[in-house]
Amino acid sequence: MLTYFLKMIIRNKTALFWGFFFPIALMLLFKITFGNIVSTENSLDERNVAVVLQGEGLYQDNFKAMMDEIAEGTGTDELNIKVEYTDLDTATEKLDSKKVDFYYVVSDEEVEVHLGEKYGIATGMIAREIADTYKVNMDIIDECMTSDPSKMEEVARSLQERISYISLEDKEGIDIYMWYYISTLVMGILFDYSSGIRVLAAIRADVSGSAMRVAISSSSKTKMVLSCLLAQLILSLSKTAVHILFMQFVIGIDILSKAGLVAIGIASATVFSICLGILLGMFFKGDAQARENKSLGIVMLSVFISGEMIVTLPGYIEKFAPIVNRINPATLFNKIFYRILLCENTGDLMTNIAIITAASVLMLVVSIIILRRETYASL
Amino acid sequence: MEVIKVRSLVKKYKELVALEHLDLTVYEGEILGLLGPNGSGKSTSINCILSLLSYDKGEIEVFGKKMSPKAYDLKKMIGVVPQEVAVYEELTVQENIDFFCGLYIKDKETRKKYVDEAIEFVGLNDFRKFRPKKLSGGLKRRLNIACGIAHKPKLIFFDEPTVAVDPQSRNKILDGIEQLRDQGATIVYTSHYIEEVERLASRIAIIDKGHVIASGTADELKKSIKKNETIRIEVAGLTEKNIAFIESMGSLYSVSYENGVLRAEAGTGKHVVTDLITYLQGEDLSIGNIYSEQPTLNDVFLEITGKELRDE
Numbered sequence: 001m002l003t004y005f006l007k008m009i010i011r012n013k014t015a016l017f018w019g020f021f022f023p024i025a026l027m028l029l030f031k032i033t034f035g036n037i038v039s040t041e042n043s044l045d046e047r048n049v050a051v052v053l054q055g056e057g058l059y060q061d062n063f064k065a066m067m068d069e070i071a072e073g074t075g076t077d078e079l080n081i082k083v084e085y086t087d088l089d090t091a092t093e094k095l096d097s098k099k100v101d102f103y104y105v106v107s108d109e110e111v112e113v114h115l116g117e118k119y120g121i122a123t124g125m126i127a128r129e130i131a132d133t134y135k136v137n138m139d140i141i142d143e144c145m146t147s148d149p150s151k152m153e154e155v156a157r158s159l160q161e162r163i164s165y166i167s168l169e170d171k172e173g174i175d176i177y178m179w180y181y182i183s184t185l186v187m188g189i190l191f192d193y194s195s196g197i198r199v200l201a202a203i204r205a206d207v208s209g210s211a212m213r214v215a216i217s218s219s220s221k222t223k224m225v226l227s228c229l230l231a232q233l234i235l236s237l238s239k240t241a242v243h244i245l246f247m248q249f250v251i252g253i254d255i256l257s258k259a260g261l262v263a264i265g266i267a268s269a270t271v272f273s274i275c276l277g278i279l280l281g282m283f284f285k286g287d288a289q290a291r292e293n294k295s296l297g298i299v300m301l302s303v304f305i306s307g308e309m310i311v312t313l314p315g316y317i318e319k320f321a322p323i324v325n326r327i328n329p330a331t332l333f334n335k336i337f338y339r340i341l342l343c344e345n346t347g348d349l350m351t352n353i354a355i356i357t358a359a360s361v362l363m364l365v366v367s368i369i370i371l372r373r374e375t376y377a378s379l
Numbered sequence: 380m381e382v383i384k385v386r387s388l389v390k391k392y393k394e395l396v397a398l399e400h401l402d403l404t405v406y407e408g409e410i411l412g413l414l415g416p417n418g419s420g421k422s423t424s425i426n427c428i429l430s431l432l433s434y435d436k437g438e439i440e441v442f443g444k445k446m447s448p449k450a451y452d453l454k455k456m457i458g459v460v461p462q463e464v465a466v467y468e469e470l471t472v473q474e475n476i477d478f479f480c481g482l483y484i485k486d487k488e489t490r491k492k493y494v495d496e497a498i499e500f501v502g503l504n505d506f507r508k509f510r511p512k513k514l515s516g517g518l519k520r521r522l523n524i525a526c527g528i529a530h531k532p533k534l535i536f537f538d539e540p541t542v543a544v545d546p547q548s549r550n551k552i553l554d555g556i557e558q559l560r561d562q563g564a565t566i567v568y569t570s571h572y573i574e575e576v577e578r579l580a581s582r583i584a585i586i587d588k589g590h591v592i593a594s595g596t597a598d599e600l601k602k603s604i605k606k607n608e609t610i611r612i613e614v615a616g617l618t619e620k621n622i623a624f625i626e627s628m629g630s631l632y633s634v635s636y637e638n639g640v641l642r643a644e645a646g647t648g649k650h651v652v653t654d655l656i657t658y659l660q661g662e663d664l665s666i667g668n669i670y671s672e673q674p675t676l677n678d679v680f681l682e683i684t685g686k687e688l689r690d691e
Contacts, residue, residue, distance in 0.1 A: 001481065004467075004470060004474060004477075004481075005475065007469065007470060008467055008469040008470060009469075011469035011470075012469055018499070024658045134666060205431055208465070209461050209463045209464070209465025210465045210466060210467055212431065212459075212460070212461060212465060213459065213465055213479055213482070213526065213527070214482060215415060215431060216429045216430070216431055216453060216459055217478070217479075217482035218451040218452070218454040218455040218482065218483055219482045220485070374430070374431075374448035374449075375430055375431065375432065375433045375448045376431060376432055376433065377392075377432070377433055378392055378432070379426060379431065379432060
């Protein structure tokens with residue numbers, strides 16, 4: 001039975017594409033877009049920034065205060081920058097001679113970003129991120145001043161407290177590009193939800209005709225369920241192993257030096273994803289394809305809000321609805337892998353892995369109970 | 380010997396009563412044709428017998444033992460050919476049959492022999508390595524059958540196995556079912572193609588509204604209905620007076636005249652064809668072809684279950 005279940009998975013081209021090739025293609029795309037960022041242009045590298053303050057006013061003062069905080073490392077965004085205040089001509093000259101990576105021109109109500117001719121993607125993103133964040137914050141303060149000045153203090157404190165979720169509390173900073181790759185790896189693992197749907201379609205008589213044949217047969221259902229789950233697990237883990245090797249040897253992320261922790265993380269995340277598929281599949285109605293499509297919507301949402309496309313999204317969510325980050329599996333897995341790979345201080349990593357593993361085992365037990373059922377109220 | 384014995388089976392889907400004290404008996408070696416309109420309870424009763432569906436009341440015995448989800452010794456003797464083609468698209472013809480046979484037969488040597496025999500039986504020898512999507516509708520149906528019978532069950536359920544297949548494939552499938560019966564299998568056959576049931580079934584049970592409303596051989600069922608014979612006579616110039624007279628003749632209960640054809644349905648009792656012809660000749664009417672048709676199983680089905688549509 002195991003052999004046949006393995007054959008069924010290997011020959012399923014759709015699953016192979018989304019679960020195996022798509023994450024690789026996405027990582028390659030990131031690699032092409034970001035270049036060799038991971039090895040040569042780390043977002044944590046120090047950057048020299050010039051600031052040109054034109055005129056005097058609250059807008060310029062606040063910008064200066066923010067830049068000082070960032071430069072001193074007391075700000076909430078963990079960026080490694082060195083700031084100097086100068087005039088426009090000097091700033092332009094320094095940018096041309098590559099003595100600064102970029103400069104800002106701050107006037108009464110505007111922040112202009114000036115980048116050199118061949119700036120790196122990371123540099124560009126950091127430069128814009130700082131300016132955009134400042135503009136948004138000042139807009140909020142302006143609006144508050146106009147509508148309800150009494151709440152000004154509260155708003156200012158709230159903005160100060162704004163935590164970038166991916167700074168991971170331990171103040172080690174964040175490599176946003178690494179987050180993209182990890183997020184893609186996690187997406188590949190979460191796509192194993194479709195394995196769960198396939199287990200459901202192979203075993204549950206109310207999902208497919210072939211499963212009905214299995215249900216009425218004289219075979220032990222527990223054995224069938226375990227064979228089918230094992231087949232899915234073997235293939236899912238093999239697929240993720242290839243992704244890991246791809247990250248290590250093609251993308252250039254050192255992942256194998258922490259192989260033990262990574263393996264535990266991947267095993268629990270894979271079991272979790274397969275069981276998630278089984279449970280989502282049970283929740284939705286229709287044939288296997290319909291259940292898979294509906295579940296895909298949930299999984300894609302989970303992946304999206306974990307920052308797969310907009311890396312700062314979990315930070316905003318942390319600010320306004322932190323519970324989402326606590327229960328979104330994609331964010332949790334991202335955080336676990338990020339900690340494993342990048343943080344010396346792993347903090348509560350082992351606790352998080354233990355929680356995820358316990359949740360995976362619990363879901364596995366529930367799934368087996370659901371799957372080995374032989375009699376139905378309706379079909 | 381009673382292979383299936385169902386007594387007073389009740390199955391409800393919330394408020395809807397799907398089976399209402401259904402009684403059904405299937406004897407060893409027979410082909411029981413199970414007929415019924417859509418939603419009459421045919422599939423529900425089969426699924427209850429297979430212990431796939433839970434039920435509210437009643438008793439089900441298979442091969443003299445109580446049927447239950449854990450009755451693996453009984454399940455071993457049962458094969459099912461479902462209405463939809465229930466195979467794995469990722470496996471080849473041979474792999475599919477081997478997979479489903481493997482649910483019953485663990486010994487590899489025996490299984491290989493059984494799989495080869497099943498492939499031979501349904502005539503898929505040239506398609507062993509094909510995936511189902513490469514097969515035509517008829518070949519898929521044959522694969523569906525092979526998957527259900529490869530383990531050589533003693534009791535086989537066929538649920539509309541010939542839907543959407545061409546006459547040649549249908550004939551091959553029906554021949555195969557007769558062969559299985561000849562080899563000793565007991566068969567429960569459901570279909571909407573009444574002529575198939577008439578050809579195959581040694582006994583027929585008609586189910587409607589959750590219980591068996593008639594059962595017996597095809598001849599017994601035909602004799603049980605009001606209609607005994609349909610007479611059609613090509614005759615020109617029939618007047619209303621003539622029709623009124625014909626209507627008053629003995630056992631005729633439905634008389635119509637359209638496009639030069641007199642159609643009269645006769646119940647049981649005295650045969651009136653001769654009287655009718657004599658009358659028409661006496662009226663000096665020109666008579667063309669004369670047809671006398673015995674009631675079909677379709678007539679039985681419609682008379683017993685009614686003519687109103689069931690899917691609306």
